[in-house]
Amino acid sequence: MKTLLQAKAPVAGYALPLIAACVAAVVTIGCAAPSHTITPEMQAGAAADNPAPPKEADFPALTSAKWQQGSFPSLEALRAMRTGMGKDQVRELLSFPHFSEGLGGVREWNYIFHFRTGPGPAYITCQYMARFNADVLTNGMYWKGPGCADLLAPAVVAAKPAAPVVQPLPVVPAKTTLGADGLFRFDRSAEGDLLPGGRQRVEKLAADLRGQTFDRVVVTGHTDRLGAAAYNDALSLARAQTVRQLLVQNGVDAARVRAEGKGERQPVAHCTGTARTPALIACLQPDRRVEIEVLGLR
16 A cells, blocks of 8 residues: 555556555445546636635644655645645655655645755744645645745845936947939939938937937939940039038038039949940949938047
């Protein structure tokens, strides 16, 4: 019988040995089924039970425990205990009871639990009782010992005053290059010709500049070498002026922003050929750009 009580096999594993033990012991103690199906109705019934809590004298003496050493349980396992749980579920959380509870018709399991009181070896000892109803489902869990029940309450941490949040200023690059093909519609330069993605990038740069200390901002437009030089000069300047105006509209000091156009005079792409082919237009794409340089940023 002792060997059977100490085994931690699941119900299916110990049903046959338990039945055999019950047959041998039926003359003296009788036998109850080791498990049964737990229905929602049975769980609801167990939750509705409200048995009178045990008195201190109802807890067994510590010296009568079969495992007097007790154990250090998991607080999370104890917090998971609920009414309407079967014995297998209780055993899964808390292991076997520490007292010799018997086999058939057992309506009470008792434990000896220890809890650390600090980082050192000191601890307190509490007794814990789980009671079962006629359906062998928990219908009450109880403690014996000063402050034992309070151990399951979450620790209260005093709220610290919130430190003031200091938002760091955004990092503004000293020079930002925006591809003209992503800023403007093809061969256009007015504010109404700005593409949504290009407008957002300029507005974001303006927002990042607010609160920064700098001397001035220079907006420079560039084109590729296709087309007449005079036309390219005018197009590059018009695009630079549109970007400048958008920066000013979004909070940048107009007195600190200058626009200029360089036309095709400062290429960055190295492309061969003169015929206006799709391949050459794609190769010259880096030349079509607007550069925004922040001078004296500190």
